[in-house]
Amino acid sequence: MLKQVITASAALAFAASAGAVQAREQIRIVGSSTVFPFSTAVAETFGRTTDFKTPVVESTGSGGGLKLFCGGVGVGHPDMTNASRRIKQSEVDLCAANGVTEITEVKIGYDGIALGRSKAGGDLSLTKAQIFLALGKMVPVDGKLVPNPYMMWSQIDASLPATKIEVMGPPPTSGTRDAFVELVMREGAEHFPEIKALKADKNAFRSISDAMREDGAFVETGENDNLIVQKLQANPNAVGIFGFSFLDQNADVIKGSKVEGVEPTFDAIADGEYGVSRSLYFYVKKAHIGVVPGMLEFVEEFVSDKAYGEEGYLTDKGLIPLTEEEREAMTEQATGLVPLKL
Amino acid sequence: MTDREQSTGIAVDSAEVKHARKRYRAERRFRMYGVAAIAAAAGMLALLVISIVATGWTAFYQHSIALDVTFEAKVIDPKGGRDPSVLARADYRKLARASLRKLFPDVKKRGDKRKLYGLLSIGVDQQLAELVAADPSLIGQTRRVEIYASDDVDSFLKGFIDREAPESDRRIKDKEIAWLDKLETDGAITSHLNLRFWTKGDSREPELAGFWGAMVGSFFTLLVTLALSFPVGVLAATYLEEFAPKNRWTDIIEVNINNLAAVPSIVFGLLGLAVFLNFFGLPRSAPLVGGMVLALMTLPTIIIASRSALKAVPPSIREAAFGVGASELQVVTHHVVPLALPGILTGAIIGMARALGETAPLLMIGMVAFIVDIPGSVTDPATVMPVQIYLWADSPERAFVARTSAGVMALLGFLMLMNALAVILRKRFERRW
Incomplete structure (x- = not known):
């Protein structure tokens, strides 16, 4: 019996080496966990409505996805990557160094970042400057930068409720955190002349604007937005930072706070009125087109009106669509595989 | 201090009696702590099961x-x-x-x-x-x-x-x-x-999502794990226990096997990424690689369990076999290993049950992915049950909450089956001396 087992393991090892050289039949996509729900919805529809195999989508985070994507050309490397931010110059350089020269960028829509609260708590209307004062590590008090002294919202502004500042948000590895820092913290910090004066030196400014407080008022809750939603229900005074689709799905228990007087609603984000929203992308490796079957068809499915259009199935999943003109241009760019220029 | 004690005239307040009472009290307390500990553990388990069943049965x-x-x-x-x-x-x-x-x-x-x-x-x-x-x-x-x-x-x-x-x-x-x-x-x-x-396989729509794809993925992964770790583990244990000389080298190997058993599972994932994917170029997300990584993880468990099972075989068996002229190999393969088999199998099944619930090492080798098609072989992209549960728990759609708990129930069911199998095998083949 032992002999058989040994033969079987040897056969298995052989099968393994044979599998490595086999061509790939299905598209492989990696990248952002924010784009994951949309990318998977398209992948599923694509698998169902065409003869191609359903693409395999991995959730690795934007940065991790781009690193894998730029790893090289060949079936061992992914064909596309999702990103909740734009590709950086350094990543384009990395790609080029590994032979990935022609990349097509496809912008698929917008995602709002909401500051949600339990419905049991009171309404909250914040400005970006107030959010910065509540969450910054160093904040200006009487013209000097000091470690954040604010413990209650009412200490920041008398109009805010007299409850403890408790904010839950994503960790620094998350694209949502990057976007929040860029759209809220940096813009909020600019309202203060003491910090704005630092702007001559970009690093000095960012070391103040990008630093979130670490004294317990801001809690990193991991990448799982469902967890934040559950914690908000348990604690009506807490505020959570998460993607719009979670607000959309849990509208019966949580509500979005106003930022600069605008509520995070589908329309307000689509109009660009709600200021905390970012673009979502995916990137296509042109060298793989024609090698991995179905890539062009997949891109076509993604940028079709029934997917990312105003009434497409992606909007049902919480994607905020591009405007009609943007969409037209993007569909053309994507299906024509126009190479990226930064 | 009963009436009888007083009537028999024994001094009830003597130091010895006091001491004895104190000892009895200490024992009663100790038993109470034990019962409380069991009750706490059972209560926790009941709470877990009830909360999972309560949220999951509607799925x-x-x-x-x-x-x-x-x-x-x-x-x-x-x-x-x-x-x-x-x-x-x-x-x-x-x-x-x-x-x-x-x-x-x-x-x-x-x-x-x-x-x-x-x-x-x-x-x-x-x-x-x-x-x-x-x-x-x-x-x-x-x-x-x-x-x-x-x-x-x-x-x-x-x-x-x-x-x-x-x-x-x-x-x-x-x-x-x-x-x-x-x-x-x-x-x-x-x-x-x-x-x-x-x-069915996974879907982005809760009403269409199925667990079968993950179940098949787990099956293929564990098949590879078993095929690799069981023979290697048993051979290693038998050699170390029965043949190897006792010297500094075997001591070092033994210490390292024990250390390996305590290594966090994510480390094996990193190893899998570096060796199996990047160096050997095996396919990403494949149960083959997942199984190989998990085999590395279960190997020490199987070796340690097998060695203690072999150790438990009494020396008289070996001596008797030698006495009738068996060779060293015959003693081991005809007598010692068959007698130790129930213990070895129990160790293997416990190791496999641990591998069944593992997600961390699979994260690194791309098995945490959205996969709709049911895998047909060990090289097809696949995911496993705990990963499917994790992916559903992270989905925004509310209806996935019940699906998540239903997946947990299915996984727990498989774990219980495997543990029951371990108990049955042990009961069936166990020999007492």
């Missing part, structure tokens, strides 16, 4: 909406060739929508129509396509078909959405409630067992 049944669907030939197969690929690609959604419109002729506005169509699952086209593929003679006929309700409708029908709540707080609006009430009085809403859960 095992599902609602459908029965519609009279006319399988129009001009929509399904305009050319009349009955080509299976044409039949599979037809616009079946149109047919289902037409029958919905027939039921609710006064729904005219575009937004309302969209809501009306939204009562049905997005998978309606697939469902009708499967029917036609199985029986092309349906084309041209009208049949009553039970079509899956969308996840929100299903949640509403299961009572998770409060119809008294303000309209803006509900994912099912007043109009939809009115339509559903009408369907309900018409007897068009049916509930049935959720068979998809046990037969």
